[in-house]
Amino acid sequence: GDSVTQMEGPVTLSEEAFLTINCTYTATGYPSLFWYVQYPGEGLQLLLKATKADDKGSNKGFEATYRKETTSFHLEKGSVQVSDSAVYFCAHYNQGGKLIFGQGTELSVKP
Amino acid sequence: GAGVSQTPSNKVTEKGKYVELRCDPISGHTALYWYRQSLGQGPEFLIYFQGTGAADDSGLPNDRFFAVRPEGSVSTLKIQRTERGDSAVYLCASSWGGGQSEQFFGPGTRLTVL
Numbered sequence: 026g027d028s029v030t031q032m033e034g035p036v037t038l039s040e041e042a043f044l045t046i047n048c049t050y051t052a053t054g055y056p057s058l059f060w061y062v063q064y065p066g067e068g069l070q071l072l073l074k075a076t077k078a079d080d081k082g083s084n085k086g087f088e089a090t091y092r093k094e095t096t097s098f099h100l101e102k103g104s105v106q107v108s109d110s111a112v113y114f115c116a117h118y119n120q121g122g123k124l125i126f127g128q129g130t131e132l133s134v135k136p
Numbered sequence: 137g138a139g140v141s142q143t144p145s146n147k148v149t150e151k152g153k154y155v156e157l158r159c160d161p162i163s164g165h166t167a168l169y170w171y172r173q174s175l176g177q178g179p180e181f182l183i184y185f186q187g188t189g190a191a192d193d194s195g196l197p198n199d200r201f202f203a204v205r206p207e208g209s210v211s212t213l214k215i216q217r218t219e220r221g222d223s224a225v226y227l228c229a230s231s232w233g234g235g236q237s238e239q240f241f242g243p244g245t246r247l248t249v250l
Contacts (some may be wrong), residue, residue: 029178034176046213056236057236065193067243068227068241068242068243068244069179069227069229069241070241071238071240074204074238106168114178115148116178118235118236121184121192121194122167122184122192122234122235122237123169123192123195123234124169124179124229125181126178126179126180127178128176128177128178129176129177129178129195
């Protein structure tokens with residue numbers, strides 16, 4: 026069935042380090058792909074999305090590219106900040122329109 | 137404009153009690169979703185409304201869980217005979233038209249069953 030697998034956290038980085046959070050998915054067809062972010066004490070927010078193969082979603086310095094051949098949508102940022110500390114969720118829609126989420130990856134950025 | 141709101145933000149109840157969780161979607165959004173997020177996990181789909189009708193309730197874990205959206209706007213998730221395993225954050229989301237339209241999430245209701 027449809028699923029999303031993310032790298033396990035927590036991920037701890039120093040400020041200005043490079044970030045990669047891996048995400049792979051199993052789905053029927055080619056669904057839209059998403060990264061959501063959950064800051065401490067806040068609700069889920071859409072960070073970026075890509076709707077078709079080879080699309081690159083980007084926002085706030087984060088990027089992710091829809092890789093159909095590897096069924097992946099890895100999140101990257103060149104230089105993280107303390108304010109990026111949050112839990113990041115990879116997700117896709119299944120054919121019924123439900124969002125399927127990964128288990129989340131906690132990122133902690135130290136000054 | 138106003139986002140999705142959920143009340144209460146926190147609910148503590150005793151095992152066996154009945155609870156209601158409320159969701160106010162973004163005005164004009166026809167699709168409404170409920171998800172459940174257990175500690176350390178991603179949200180899991182419970183039920184999806186298109187207008188007043190439940191288009192997909194396949195995620196409801198058992199018949200203790202029920203949701204309504206009588207006027208196609210506000211929705212209430214109802215849990216009967218609560219169990220400790222029901223403790224989680226219950227998230228509501230809404231979108232313009234369902235399908236693969238972007239879903240906007242509320243802040244969630246944290247339910248604790250003692």
